[in-house]
Amino acid sequence: MTKVAILGFGTVGSGVAEVLSKNSQGIARRSGGEIQVKYILDVRDFPDSPFKDCFVKDFSIIENDPEVDVVVETIGGAKVALEFTTRALKAGKSVVSSNKELVANHGYELLQLAKANGVSYLFEASVGGGIPILRPLTNCLAANEVEQITGILNGTTNYILTRMIKAGLTFEQALKEAQDNGYAEKDPTADVDGHDACRKICILSALACGQHVYPQQVPTQGIREVTLADVAYADSCGYKIKLLGRCLREPEGKVCAFVAPHLVSCENPLAGVEDVFNAIAVTGNAVGDVMFYGRGAGKLPTASAVVADVIDIARDPKRDRGNQWGPGSEDLVISSDGLTSRWYVRANLSMDQARLACGEILPLARSGAPAQEAAFLTQPMTYPQLMDRLAGVETCSVFRVL
Amino acid sequence: MTKVAILGFGTVGSGVAEVLSKNSQGIARRSGGEIQVKYILDVRDFPDSPFKDCFVKDFSIIENDPEVDVVVETIGGAKVALEFTTRALKAGKSVVSSNKELVANHGYELLQLAKANGVSYLFEASVGGGIPILRPLTNCLAANEVEQITGILNGTTNYILTRMIKAGLTFEQALKEAQDNGYAEKDPTADVDGHDACRKICILSALACGQHVYPQQVPTQGIREVTLADVAYADSCGYKIKLLGRCLREPEGKVCAFVAPHLVSCENPLAGVEDVFNAIAVTGNAVGDVMFYGRGAGKLPTASAVVADVIDIARDPKRDRGNQWGPGSEDLVISSDGLTSRWYVRANLSMDQARLACGEILPLARSGAPAQEAAFLTQPMTYPQLMDRLAGVETCSVFRVL
Numbered sequence: 001m002t003k004v005a006i007l008g009f010g011t012v013g014s015g016v017a018e019v020l021s022k023n024s025q026g027i028a029r030r031s032g033g034e035i036q037v038k039y040i041l042d043v044r045d046f047p048d049s050p051f052k053d054c055f056v057k058d059f060s061i062i063e064n065d066p067e068v069d070v071v072v073e074t075i076g077g078a079k080v081a082l083e084f085t086t087r088a089l090k091a092g093k094s095v096v097s098s099n100k101e102l103v104a105n106h107g108y109e110l111l112q113l114a115k116a117n118g119v120s121y122l123f124e125a126s127v128g129g130g131i132p133i134l135r136p137l138t139n140c141l142a143a144n145e146v147e148q149i150t151g152i153l154n155g156t157t158n159y160i161l162t163r164m165i166k167a168g169l170t171f172e173q174a175l176k177e178a179q180d181n182g183y184a185e186k187d188p189t190a191d192v193d194g195h196d197a198c199r200k201i202c203i204l205s206a207l208a209c210g211q212h213v214y215p216q217q218v219p220t221q222g223i224r225e226v227t228l229a230d231v232a233y234a235d236s237c238g239y240k241i242k243l244l245g246r247c248l249r250e251p252e253g254k255v256c257a258f259v260a261p262h263l264v265s266c267e268n269p270l271a272g273v274e275d276v277f278n279a280i281a282v283t284g285n286a287v288g289d290v291m292f293y294g295r296g297a298g299k300l301p302t303a304s305a306v307v308a309d310v311i312d313i314a315r316d317p318k319r320d321r322g323n324q325w326g327p328g329s330e331d332l333v334i335s336s337d338g339l340t341s342r343w344y345v346r347a348n349l350s351m352d353q354a355r356l357a358c359g360e361i362l363p364l365a366r367s368g369a370p371a372q373e374a375a376f377l378t379q380p381m382t383y384p385q386l387m388d389r390l391a392g393v394e395t396c397s398v399f400r401v402l
Numbered sequence: 403m404t405k406v407a408i409l410g411f412g413t414v415g416s417g418v419a420e421v422l423s424k425n426s427q428g429i430a431r432r433s434g435g436e437i438q439v440k441y442i443l444d445v446r447d448f449p450d451s452p453f454k455d456c457f458v459k460d461f462s463i464i465e466n467d468p469e470v471d472v473v474v475e476t477i478g479g480a481k482v483a484l485e486f487t488t489r490a491l492k493a494g495k496s497v498v499s500s501n502k503e504l505v506a507n508h509g510y511e512l513l514q515l516a517k518a519n520g521v522s523y524l525f526e527a528s529v530g531g532g533i534p535i536l537r538p539l540t541n542c543l544a545a546n547e548v549e550q551i552t553g554i555l556n557g558t559t560n561y562i563l564t565r566m567i568k569a570g571l572t573f574e575q576a577l578k579e580a581q582d583n584g585y586a587e588k589d590p591t592a593d594v595d596g597h598d599a600c601r602k603i604c605i606l607s608a609l610a611c612g613q614h615v616y617p618q619q620v621p622t623q624g625i626r627e628v629t630l631a632d633v634a635y636a637d638s639c640g641y642k643i644k645l646l647g648r649c650l651r652e653p654e655g656k657v658c659a660f661v662a663p664h665l666v667s668c669e670n671p672l673a674g675v676e677d678v679f680n681a682i683a684v685t686g687n688a689v690g691d692v693m694f695y696g697r698g699a700g701k702l703p704t705a706s707a708v709v710a711d712v713i714d715i716a717r718d719p720k721r722d723r724g725n726q727w728g729p730g731s732e733d734l735v736i737s738s739d740g741l742t743s744r745w746y747v748r749a750n751l752s753m754d755q756a757r758l759a760c761g762e763i764l765p766l767a768r769s770g771a772p773a774q775e776a777a778f779l780t781q782p783m784t785y786p787q788l789m790d791r792l793a794g795v796e797t798c799s800v801f802r803v804l
Contacts, residue, residue: 020545022687023546023547031544124542130686131689132692135541139534139714142433142709142713143421143706144428272671284532285424286417286424286532286702287532287697288703289697291696293693294689294690294692295691300688300690301688301689304688304689308542310545311544
């Protein structure tokens, strides 16, 4: 019997309780014993909940109850969640989390703390929602040196971009639709400005390179600047615009990580990832390219990943899970300025001027384009080289081509 | 230090040695100790191999060496491989295998034998080559009741179908090209007739339903009957023809499993899986749809999965890996005759006759079709219902629509 306390009865927390209850028989069979929710911590009251007898408002009840084996943290944010996670680990309880902000900012210290207390800190649900990605990365791909990770890591922005591409909505219209459908928060900043994707690529990068990567080390650009004109030009040459979180292994243990909109060729399976779905492509030096695809958010998908972590702990509470990483360092993350790629440029100039500036280009067309607008794909070059060539040009959009 | 013996120095076996050598540092770090190849069993001589000092011709040397912790079986087939696997497990050595034929036919007894001897029998590489799928299914999706598995499980047939679709080659031309490129064997029966995909869906089904599913229980149809005409008709309505292995959970613990060509909508991510790539879509009752994608065969991708299993054992040799399943039974697998779906039909009749027979249909067109040929998609119905409606009609192709 494993006893669980859930911190926070919001979307994910209530999903965890639901999955543990709904699939209890199969979960007990696969865990080697029953998994029972003993406490749910929430400031609110839920008198009609089937779990109404579990609610507590004081964390110390959970902290001091030796029967609680696993604490599920679905509070979010990095304040209360940090305090409770720290106290739970110190009390010798394993912690399972869906909280990417906390892991991206405090993962190293919390993993160390877990190790020091002989327990586990697991957070499969923090990246890709229900998609199995962290455990496959650390276990199933353990024979590989991971060379690259490229992910569509945020369902909200992918939904917005899909609606712009498929329904011709503007960014603002698509954002409103996403909000109306519950896919975007009232304050959509964390999603549309790329912060959420940034936290997730930090976690993936840390697992791949073995050192903590902090969000402030990862240059992050969101999708506010993507226009319908860009979408149309991309479409004209067989590309889709996607917000990608990327991590590339560099020599001497360095890593290049960033978040930015990219043009992705329709030949690439990432281009077909639509709506709120996420996908993470991993390149290993033995396996080549593998991709993991599924729902990156939502109550039950995220709960699926949280409960998988709980089951893992229930099966074998004291096992070292090999998901540790080392401390971060200031010079770990290097700039993407050295990364050569083709570029998509939309600017106010003639195609002749574009050719004069950038050399061999692929001109793009769209119906209804203003006369002074040129859009094109460049040959492969670095960002500084591109900026050098475009000196003095009034650019509207500049996106990297994957 | 973990010592490994590799049985068979063919494509996969030599890839395992190469990956263990090439990535030895990272593997040692992630395993908590060095992993060393002590023996390689092969009837042939490899005097120029960097592993030339490891070769032996007598399995009993491996069997009787207490230093050997893990035996990697990459012999293939179900005769010698069965004997050596049995002897290795009885000798208290864990066995890692890429051999789908052996697992699909003898998985239950070998898993039991491993358990009885306190060791592991792991076979991640037997399905999907390098794609992490078995461990994610048993661990990462452990919170779910798995409702469906749908896989493009054979790279050879997917290559042939892709070349038919994209280059307009006939089946025979595409098969020859696949053979010339080393993607198909000289005797392509196991691939093109679906037997390889059948073995893989048996393994996936056993993990999902917890009981052994034998290949002879799984109706299997290959791709020999897929014509360019079918490909063209499918294309005309936004579908691709793919060979799918499918497993559906049925009431009372039954399972419906089969292998057959299907029309897959271009909206479905499986339709975009091309060339020798494989993909496995899993539907869980919490996570919804997730998909795993990558190279389903090849030296290093397959070795990546084999070595991941070896690392898993090296980290914790005695751990129960939760990959057991129960014995099979004659009435476990039920017929797909109860499964309702739309159907693609190409037959020698007029479209009016087709309507008369099948009711509401979606007529399909292709250039150069003979006058007496009709192709269409039906409304959803079962196979017996379809056959009933088509009684007396001379059909050329009948494929299920996913």
